[in-house]
Amino acid sequence: MRPTRRDMLKTLAGGTALAWGGSFMHLAQAAEQSEAPAEPPGPVPEPEPRIERFERMAYGMFIHWGLYSLLGRGEWVMNQEKIPANEYRRLRNIFTASDFDGRTIAGIARRAGQKYITLTTRHHDGFSLYDTRGLTDYDAVHSPAARDLVEDFVEGCRAEGISPFFYHTTLDWDHPDFDADFDAYLDYLHASVEILCTQYGDIGGFWFDGNWSKADADWKEDRLYGMIREHQPEAMIINNTGLHKRGHVGHPEIDSTTFEQGRPEPMDRRGMPKYISAEMCQTMNMHWGIAKNDYNYMSVQDIIENLCACRKVGANYLLNVGPTAEGAIPDYERAALERAGQWLGLHGNPIYNGKPCGVAGPGADFGLDADGMLFLFVHHLRLGHGQQAGEVQGPGPRMFTGVARDVSSVTWLDTGEDLEFEKDGSNLNVTATGFPYGTNTVVRVARVS
Ligand code: GLC
Secondary structure (H helix, E strand, C coil), X not given: CCCCHHHHHHHHHHCCEEEECCEEEEHHHHHHCCCCCCCCCCCCCCCCHHHHHHHHHCEEEEECCCHHHHCCECCCHHHHCCCXXXXXXXXXXXXXXXXXXXXXXXXXXXXXXXXXXXXXXXXXXXXXXXXXXXXXXXXXXXXCCCCCHHXXXXXXXXXXXXXXXXXXXXXXXXXXXXXXXXXXXXXXXXXXXXXXXXXXXXXXXXXXXXXXXXXXXXCCHHHHHHHHHHXXXXXXXXXXXXXXXXXXXXXXXXXXXXXXXCCCCCEECCCCCCCCEEEEEECCCCCCCCECCCCCCCCHHHHHHHHHHHHHCCCEEEEEEXXXXXXXXXXXXXXXXXXXXXXXXXXXXXXHHEEEEEEECCCCCEEEEXXXXXXXXXXXXXXXXXXXXXXXXXXXXXXXXXXXXXXXXXXECCCCCECCEEEECCEXXXXXXXXXXXXXXXXXXXXXX
16 A cells, blocks of 8 residues: 655655555655555554564674685775785685684674674675585685684574574675676575575574675576575575665565665555564774774764664664674774673663654654563763763753653663653653763663553
């Protein structure tokens, strides 16, 4: 069912992504379509269990690591510097993976409050971190590392209670068939993914990337996704739509849309044939693969605020790290992730289980419903005695709309302090107090009972 043109224009300012004919279309685009039928939109479909589970994982670690990490100039270095394939391939001879330890990485993710890790099992340079079992010798077992790094990763994840996800490129700068014989290349890709589906036990999901490189090609997605469903029925299937098509969904088997390096937008799922989740992936500096001279890093505050911005619209947050040449998570990334993880220790329940419920606050503030309980997220506070200057709002009243339920108390999760409030119809006006001296939790969350 399609929304009316007036509906589209009304919500245009919010930048809502819109389900239309089974795929997402940004409202700005939709509004350009001149005539839209006036039927009311259909119901929001129920998420399938794997999608529901994925949404409750909420926050994951993205890992970009491969031969390019040896050069330390980002994962596109082969393409950007036009390094010939036969020259680039020599990196394999010095790839030791001496610091790569799945358990250590998964432990960092656990302390960061992340529930899943998406690892680049093969990136665009064509080199595989897994044992390709004779498909090619361009893999980790044919390097000085001489081991299956994906196996190590999966075992480490399982030991730490983290769900392993596999990123796999679909484009390939190394494989001659990618340009010469695309059907033969797709057979190779299919066989590669089949190894990942059958050799590592239950996998949380598959995250593909690269179909945008041949936007008009027939990628035989039915065949690829059909094979995944057969071997891994509980795995999420994601295929990155790329920078220019954030929020779009293509193939009907896809379970989540992506918002690469973006702000996730609210999704209108009314009338969709199936419930699709959303995930925003983001670099912690300006590169996915390690870039030794990129100092443009996020702060702990940024991580917390970005995570909240994702959950505000019900999206997952997939935050990237680029391990060193040897495979260790660099110090800054580890420290920042673990520090943000302490915030999650205080605020985990509403972050993992909270869903948008029509409760809106001023500015960045918002409400989420976690299994029947309402939580309010309050930004830009300051120390209670006014020491810190320059915020937009500071302590004081915050008006939340759309609160239909009765309210008897509003309590900060971090200190347990009860807040004053007034309820007027579905408006809830809360007097937010600032951070007690000695604390600054960036975003404070209050439980409404
Ligand atoms: C882009 C880049 C790729 C990266 C991906 C992550 O598609 O090409 O290098 O892996 O984004 O979202």
